[in-house]
Amino acid sequence: ADPRWCDHASNRPVAARQVPCSGPGAAPARDRTGLRWRPLPSPALVRGPAPRMPHYSGPLLTRPLLDAMREAQRGGSVVWNGSLDLGRGTDEVRLEADRWQWRGHDYPWPERLKDRTVYYWDGGDFAPASRFGNGLYKLVPTEWGVPTFEIDGIKMLPTSRESPLDDAQRKVALVEPRGKVVLDTCGGLGYFAACALEAGVGRIHSFEKNADVMWLRTLNPWSPDPDAAEHGGRLRLHHGDVAQAVAALPDA
Numbered sequence: 001a002d003p004r005w006c007d008h009a010s011n012r013p014v015a016a017r018q019v020p021c022s023g024p025g026a027a028p029a030r031d032r033t034g035l036r037w038r039p040l041p042s043p044a045l046v047r048g049p050a051p052r053m054p055h056y057s058g059p060l061l062t063r064p065l066l067d068a069m070r071e072a073q074r075g076g077s078v079v080w081n082g083s084l085d086l087g088r089g090t091d092e093v094r095l096e097a098d099r100w101q102w103r104g105h106d107y108p109w110p111e112r113l114k115d116r117t118v119y120y121w122d123g124g125d126f127a128p129a130s131r132f133g134n135g136l137y138k139l140v141p142t143e144w145g146v147p148t149f150e151i152d153g154i155k156m157l158p159t160s161r162e163s164p165l166d167d168a169q170r171k172v173a174l175v176e177p178r179g180k181v182v183l184d185t186c187g188g189l190g191y192f193a194a195c196a197l198e199a200g201v202g203r204i205h206s207f208e209k210n211a212d213v214m215w216l217r218t219l220n221p222w223s224p225d226p227d228a229a230e231h232g233g234r235l236r237l238h239h240g241d242v243a244q245a246v247a248a249l250p251d252a
Helices: 063-074 164-175 191-198 211-219 242-248
Strands: 079-082 091-095 099-102 105-108 119-121 126-128 130-132 136-140 148-151 181-184 203-208 235-239
Touching: 063 079, 063 091, 130 211, 136 211, 164 191, 181 191, 191 203, 191 235, 203 211
Parallel strands: 181 203, 203 235
Antiparallel strands: 079 091, 091 099, 099 105, 119 126, 130 136, 136 148
């Protein structure tokens, strides 16, 4: 069968016009080496893949995680085992009074972390995974490990009964993407695209208009990296307005 363009919410071929996500861009952030990432271009319309923004590879902290590490250190432990990538894996962390070591790098103990906040190492300190431009965009930890995100305190993905990734898997099952070309009209953190890749999608074009959400993706280990070798180039991530870009895509 010929590949089709499918809307991920309805499993129907996409019409000539589609309502996009909304939101402007914002200032660049620092990576774990302290270097500044370049801002993404204007989201009015981008023809082609988004500029490459490498995924962050440093530790991610939350307040409960820091409390557990601190409790272990104060109890005399020199090693703590747990996840510093939001539940994707487990690592050994070496604990000392003034610092801790993870994957061969030393980090200072943060003085205070807020609840419901993910922190990343910006090269000099642990900074919250959030940005304030035309609103507050924030990566938020969940009991499932897989984070959600909020815009001005409004949760963008369901988390009360299942993880955002499980929710995306159910939607992908409705599309049955194996071998198809799929249009993801509002990429968000990329969970739909991640599940479509796992389900054997032929190619997925994922559009996200908001530069702050694109930045959150680079910090989130659960967001798929378009440049990852295991995806074989099947994920095409676009920073742009799908309502305009869809006109240049082939019909279903």
